[in-house]
Amino acid sequence: MSHQEVKFYQTGTFTVGNRLLDPEQRSVQSTEERTNALNSGHRACQGCGEALGARYAMDAAMAATNGQIVIANATGCLEVFSTPYPETAWQVPWVHSLFGNAAAVGAGLAAAMRVKGKSDVRVIAQGGDGSTADIGFGPLSGMxxxxxxxxxxxxxxxxxxxxxxxxxSATLPAARTSTTAAVGKRPGHQLGMGKFVPEIAMAHHIPYVATATVADLRDIEAKVTTAMSLRGARYIHILVPCPLGWGSASHDTVRLARMAKESGLFPVFEARDGEVTDSLKIRHQVPVEEFLKPQKRFAHLFGKQRDEEAIGFLQARAERNIRKYHLLEA
Amino acid sequence: MEKPFAITLDPGTSLSNHTGSWRTERPVYVHRLPPCNNGCPAGEDIQGWLFHAESGDYEKAWHKLTENNPFPAIVGRVCYHPCESACNRGQIDEAVSIHAVERFLGDEAIKKNWAFPLPVQKSGKRVLIVGAGPSGLTAAYHLACLGHDVEIHEAGPMAGGMLRFGIPQYRLPRDILDAEVKRILDMGVTLHLNRKVENALTAMQEGGFDAVFLAIGAHIAKRAYIPAGAAAHVLNAVNVLHDLETGEKPLLGRRVVVYGGGNSAIDVARTAKRLGADEAVIVYRRTRDAMPAHPSEVHEAEAEGVLIRWLTTITQAEEGELTIEKMCMDDDGSLQPTGEFETLQADSLVLALGQDVDLGLLEHVPGIEIEGGVVKVGENMMTGCEGVFAGGDMVPSERTVTVGIGHGKLAARNIHAWLNGETWVHPPRPAIATLDRINRWYYSEAPKVVQPELDAVRRMNGFEEVVQGLNADNALFEARRCLSCGNCFECDNCYGVCPDNAVKKLGPGKGFEFDYDFCKGCGICVAECPCGAIDMVPEDI
Known part of the structure; x- marks a missing residue:
């Protein structure tokens, strides 16, 4: 278990805060003292999951390191919407260089801190799935x-x-994007393409790999805190729904992340030194359809003719995750 | 400041970018009416007092509760809790055991001697209350809180009305009743026992009262014609329960038959068992579904060995035996005799066929309208005679303790307004907090703490209380099962899930505020609010 779950206090640890819990059991996000590392006024779309996930993670990192972090940010939404020159929404030291080199810049920053003897200043590199799985994949693997x-x-x-x-390469099979149109014999993204970076990270046998979603704040905070307590290369992969790209309602961002986890389509787990050590269990299992249906990028699967092949493919993937990561309680 | 190469501007903050201008809809915090509050005949703010009980502040919870109802220990025992039937949690797992928490708070208050706050200012007005039952005492409490001088005239030898003479001790121990009545009298309310009011108007005028509230209840047993031999032992439920209270043990015999299907019938049958009867049989004309008695009482009675004969009438009573006839129900629900007769051994027959109101005190009062044996009152609980108010079992209503308490409160508010030359207007009711507005994901699964019941054998030994109470631990657990429907309980979800930091946290007890300069109107806070306390409303564009 990534964090100690508290039950029976009305909402336990499911909600962001809970006035019934002892102060030391409360989340960083529920406090008035949180950093708000990514502040108001940023230009992300309504209901942006990435803006939410970045604040959750960075505030937790700030709390865990006593405010001693530097961030290297890859090009992407997160960089563009937060920092249109000369404004910035970041309230932490932050540097942006290129699309593909966030991991390399992070490695350089860490080396600089080591040379300067500042062992208390910690480095975080971050980016979207494009800069992680595709464009910055080489520097990431090197790091x-x-x-x-x-x-x-x-x-x-x-x-x-x-x-x-x-x-x-992180786009889900069958999803419609502007380069995988929902036309032709196999509408949407092809089945069987893409990669799952957390498993590749594990193959490097680094000290810590974890996944999370914006639907579970407590889980993100616990994982970021754990990561900051360790040294060496660490990797956290957070699923952040995108109302624009997914064609979903802006208010469904958290719900969709929850459905991704509850269906098993996105496994939430932790691994140490290349071995899975724990996974977040499914609480109320749902079929993948519950996750797919509210998104316009999957609308073509539920037209006049249901695309059983694609739905079945995704359901099989969810079931494989459930088996592989033990997502259902024994 | 010297700027790096190619940089001409100082870094600025994104706060100058007011993203609130993107919004077409805005979130607003609302208070909805929780279904429990809506269902409470006494108008309690149940969600409101559970909120304090959840944090373990039982004294604050008790004060919040008694703003509306001065009898939590009593009502927690005897009310049929329509709040729980309405509870949204009932559709998820099991309703919150509101009555059990209420009873716990009431018992805590008695144990710890919590008192009602006294009014700051006296009004100088005097109000007469006739009848010291639940309705009269409640009115006295509220009027005393509002600063009026209150005097109660009670015809009987003890206060409590039907709480004492209608509800047996195994459902309501008398020390509890006495303690909660005394707390009201301690506010300076005067109670005169054994003082029967013969004429409501003259009592009011001669005593120099500015208004009167009548709450005399319904104490006259209804009769049914049953041919009976001279030696047949026929009693009525009102007298049996009354005698028991005044210390006269009614002689019922070994085999007791009770005729009727209301709560009194059940009470008498259970009482007979406790007095040592081998057999207690309830004879009821209709079916179980049609029985007016509350199912929980029927269930408890059956568990104690009380037998019930459905679809049966009594046609003849003789010494030691009754003749009964089977009935059948037509398709349209009307009852038809079947002509099949049986005899039933019975040492006594107790009639529990309902009660009438003794309306003698209104005979010479002008303007009073009586319909169906009860007094007509307006929306403000006033009778046709100025200054004469009435409530409880003597006005048209469902005759329960809690309804009576609700009448007492309503009458007190109206009397207060009337004394000030004003009209009391019910504050506007918010929309109901329905289940579809609840985000069930956020609540822990937790079944109801069942109050331990005395086992049936132990019950038979006397009038010990049947249903036991909660203790501090499980009362807290039970209170925390409340979903807080439609009212913020400070879970911080809105504060957390906003991607734009557009929710300000104001501190414990103060809730939250939207920062509309930055709120983009995405609606995540609305979707993720566990209890449905945020609405999305269109912006004026």
Whole structure:
């Protein structure tokens, strides 16, 4: 268990806060003292999951390191909407260089801190799934392989949303994007393509790999806190729904992340040194349809003729995750 | 400041970018009416007092509760809790056991001697209350809180009305009743026992009262014609329960038959068992579904060995035996005799066929309208005679303790307004907090703490209380099962889930505020509010 679950206090630890819990059991986000690392006024779309996930993670990192962090940010939505020159929404030291080199810049920052003897200043590199899984994949693998003292966080919204919703290697099969149109014999993204970076990160046998969604704040905070307590290369992959790219209602962002986890389509787990150590269990299992239906990028699966092949493919993937990561209680 | 190469501007903050201008809809915090509050005949703010009980502040919870109802220990025992039937949680797992928490708070108050706050200012007005039952005492409490001088005239030898003479001790121990009545009298309310009011108007005028509230209840047993032999032992429920209270043990015999289907019938049958009867049989004309008695009482009675003969009438009573006839129900629900007769051994027959109101005190009062044996009152609880108010069992209503308490409160508010030359207007009711507005994901699964029941054998030994109370631990657990429907309980979800930091946290007890300069109107806070306390409303564009 990534965090100690509290039950029976009306909402337990399911909600962001809970006035019935002891102060030390409360989340960082529920306090008035949270950093608000990503402040109001940023230009993310309504209901942006990435803006939410970034604040959750960075506020937790700030709390865990006593405010001593530097962030290297890859190009992407998160960089563009937060920092249109000369304004910035970041309330932490933050640097942006290129699309593909966030991991390399992070590794450089960590080296600089080591040279300067500032062991208390910690480095986080972050980006979207494009800069993580595709464009910055080489530097990322290098950072893992060298075991640089950097926490890399990927905010996975399953596509290049900033440039107009092109597919990435993290896009779900069958999804419609501007490069995988819902036309032809096999509408939407092809089945059987893409990659799951957390498992690749595990293959580097780095000290810590974890996944999370914006639907479970407590889980994100616990994982970021754990990551900041360790040294070496660490990787956290957070699923962040994108109302624009997914064609979903802005108020459904958290719900969709929850459905992704509850269906098993997105496994939430932790791994140490290449081995899975724990997973977040499904509480109320749902079929993948519950996750797919509210999104316009999957509308073609539920037209006049249901696309059983694609739905079945995704359901099978969910079931494989359930088996592989033990997502249902025994 | 010297700027780096190619940089001409200082870094600025995104706060200058007011993203609130993107919004077409805005979230607003609302208070909806929880279904429990809506269902409470006494108008309690149940969700409101549970809120304090959840944090373990039982004294605050008790004060919040008694703003509306001065009898939590009593009502927690005897009310049929329509609040729980309405509870949204009932559709998820099991309703919150509101009555059990209420009873716990009432018992805590007695144990710890919590008192009602006294009014700051006296009004100088005097109000007469006739009848010291639940309705009269409640009116006295509220009027005393509002600063009026209150005097109660009670015809009987003890206060409590039907709470004492209608509800047996195994459902309501008398020390509890006495304690909650005394707390009201301690506010300076005067109570005169054994003082029967013969004429409501003259009592009011001669005593120099500015208004009168009548709450005399319904104490006259209804009769039914049953041919009976001279030696047949026929009693009525009102007298049996009354005698028991005044210390006269009614002689019922070994085999007791009770005729009727209301709560009194059940009470008498259970009482007979406790007095040592081998057999207690209830004879009722109609079916179980049609029985007016509350199902929980019927269930408890059956568990104690009380037998019930459905669809049966009594046609003849003789010494030691009754003749009964089977009935059948037509398709349209009307009863038809079947002509099949049986005899039933019975040492006594107790009639529990309902009660009438003794309206003698209104005979010479002008303007009073009586319909169906009860007094007509307006929306403000006033009878046709100025200054004469009435409530409880003597006006048209469902005759329960809690309804009586509700009448007492309503009458007190109206009397207060009337004394000030004003009209009391019910504050506007918010829309109901329905289940579809609840986000069930956020609540822990937790079944109801069942109050331990005395086992049936132990019950038979006397008039010990049947249903036991909660203790501090499980009362807290039970209170925390409340979903807080339609009212913020400070879970911080809106504060957390906003991608734009557009929710300000104001501190414990103060709730939250939207920062409309930055709120983009995405609606995540509305979707993720567990209890449905945020609405989305269109902006004026």
């Amino acid at each position: 893992f392989e060298r075991n640089d003292d950097v926490l890399f966080i990927c905010y996975d919204n399953q596509g290049y949303m900033n440039t107009g919703v092109q597919r990435s």
